[in-house]
Amino acid sequence: AQKITQTQPGMFVQEKEAVTLDCTYDTSDQSYGLFWYKQPSSGEMIFLIYQGSYDEQNATEGRYSLNFQKARKSANLVISASQLGDSAMYFCAMREGDRLSFGNEKLTFGTGTRLTIIP
Amino acid sequence: NAGVTQTPKFRVLKTGQSMTLLCAQDMNHEYMYWYRQDPGMGLRLIHYSVGEGTTAKGEVPDGYNVSRLKKQNFLLGLESAAPSQTSVYFCASHSGALHEQYFGPGTRLTVT
Numbered sequence: 001a002q003k004i005t006q007t008q009p010g011m012f013v014q015e016k017e018a019v020t021l022d023c024t025y026d027t028s029d030q031s032y033g034l035f036w037y038k039q040p041s042s043g044e045m046i047f048l049i050y051q052g053s054y055d056e057q058n059a060t061e062g063r064y065s066l067n068f069q070k071a072r073k074s075a076n077l078v079i080s081a082s083q084l085g086d087s088a089m090y091f092c093a094m095r096e097g098d099r100l101s102f103g104n105e106k107l108t109f110g111t112g113t114r115l116t117i118i119p
Numbered sequence: 120n121a122g123v124t125q126t127p128k129f130r131v132l133k134t135g136q137s138m139t140l141l142c143a144q145d146m147n148h149e150y151m152y153w154y155r156q157d158p159g160m161g162l163r164l165i166h167y168s169v170g171e172g173t174t175a176k177g178e179v180p181d182g183y184n185v186s187r188l189k190k191q192n193f194l195l196g197l198e199s200a201a202p203s204q205t206s207v208y209f210c211a212s213h214s215g216a217l218h219e220q221y222f223g224p225g226t227r228l229t230v231t
Contacts, residue, residue, distance in 0.1 A: 004161070033218055045162075045209060045222035052218075091161050095218070103215030104150055104169050106177060109161025 003027065004094050004110035012116045013082050020067070021077040021113050023092035029053075033095040034075040035107065036066065040088040048090075051075060079115075087117045121145050125210050125223035132200045132230045140195040140226050142210030150213050151193040152177075152220070153185060155206040162209060168193055200230045 005024045013019045025034065036048040051059045051066045059066040067076040079086055093107040126141045142151065149170050154162035154177075164177030166185040174185045182204060184196045193212075197204060210223040 035218070035220075037222075043207070043225050045211075047219045047221075050218045093161070104167070105213060105215075105218065105220065106152070106164055106167060107154075107162070107220065108178075109163070111159060111161050 003108045004092050006092055006110035006113050008113045009111075010114045010116070012118055015084060015117050015119050016081055019079045019082050019086075019115065021079075021090050021092075021115065023075045023077065023110060025073050025075060025092075025094050027073075027094065027096055029096045031097045033105070034066065034068070035093040035095065036064070036075075036077045037091045037093060037109075038086075038088045039091065039112070045091075049077070082117050084117050084119060087115060089114050123210055123212055123221050123223035125208075125226050127226060128224065129227050130229070132197075132228065134201060134230060136200050137196070137198050138200065138228075139197075140208055140210075140228075142193045142195070142212075142223055143191055144193075144210075144212040144221070145191060146212065146214065146221065147190070148212035148214045148221070149190075150215055151187065152211045153183070153193065153195045154209045154211065155179065156209060156225075157206050165195065165208075200228075202230045204228065205230045 032053045034051045038046040049061045063080045065078045089112045091112045092110040095105045123144045152167040153165040156162045168187040171190040208226045211220040213220045
């Protein structure tokens with residue numbers, strides 16, 4: 001079974017609108033973390049936001065927020081007031097606990113969503 | 120600070136040739152990782168290291184070897200390259216204190 005599922009291969013959004021990128025995950029661990037990364041056409045991986053499984057509040061970083069619904073195992077990324085520079089691939093990733101090495105953060109990635117912002 | 124650097128940026132190999140990809144970080148991070156990214160897929164973990172002198176297998180380790188003789192360097196080796204290893208390779212590191220992983224710019228490898 002897929003550990004991270006991103007069901008939207010591509011999305012087109014009008015500039016200045018908000019956009020939600022979907023991510024669902026599968027784990028039996030109680031302690032885990034969820035990440036979103038942005039990959040522009042230049043290829044680098046840019047960290048956007050992190051949510052820990054025990055965090056009670058949804059994470060926010062500027063225009064990015066993570067809509068964490070633990071019971072539904074979803075961790076959707078919300079981008080408010082989209083900009084042309086937001087056009088990129090977006091990856092959801094999960095870190096599960098490593099009982100042998102606390103602090104180790106092996107990531108499992110989804111297949112990504114290509115977001116295109118239309119002027 | 121340079122962050123995470125990868126050498127080389129591009130490489131073309133013939134089937135059966137060997138090569139080593141170098142990852143270097145100047146942030147004194149304990150944890151380092153090698154991922155590969157194929158079209159239509161997310162990144163997949165090849166090998167990782169939780170400290171100098173340690174290495175461990177990730178999700179797709181076959182055909183690769185790694186070494187971490189110095190804390191700042193993590194080497195990925197291909198002993199006998201195969202076309203299936205054509206991919207973009209990313210190195211990442213993190214400190215263990217914060218959750219953000221810092222990624223290198225990637226190495227695009229083509230095996231013909």
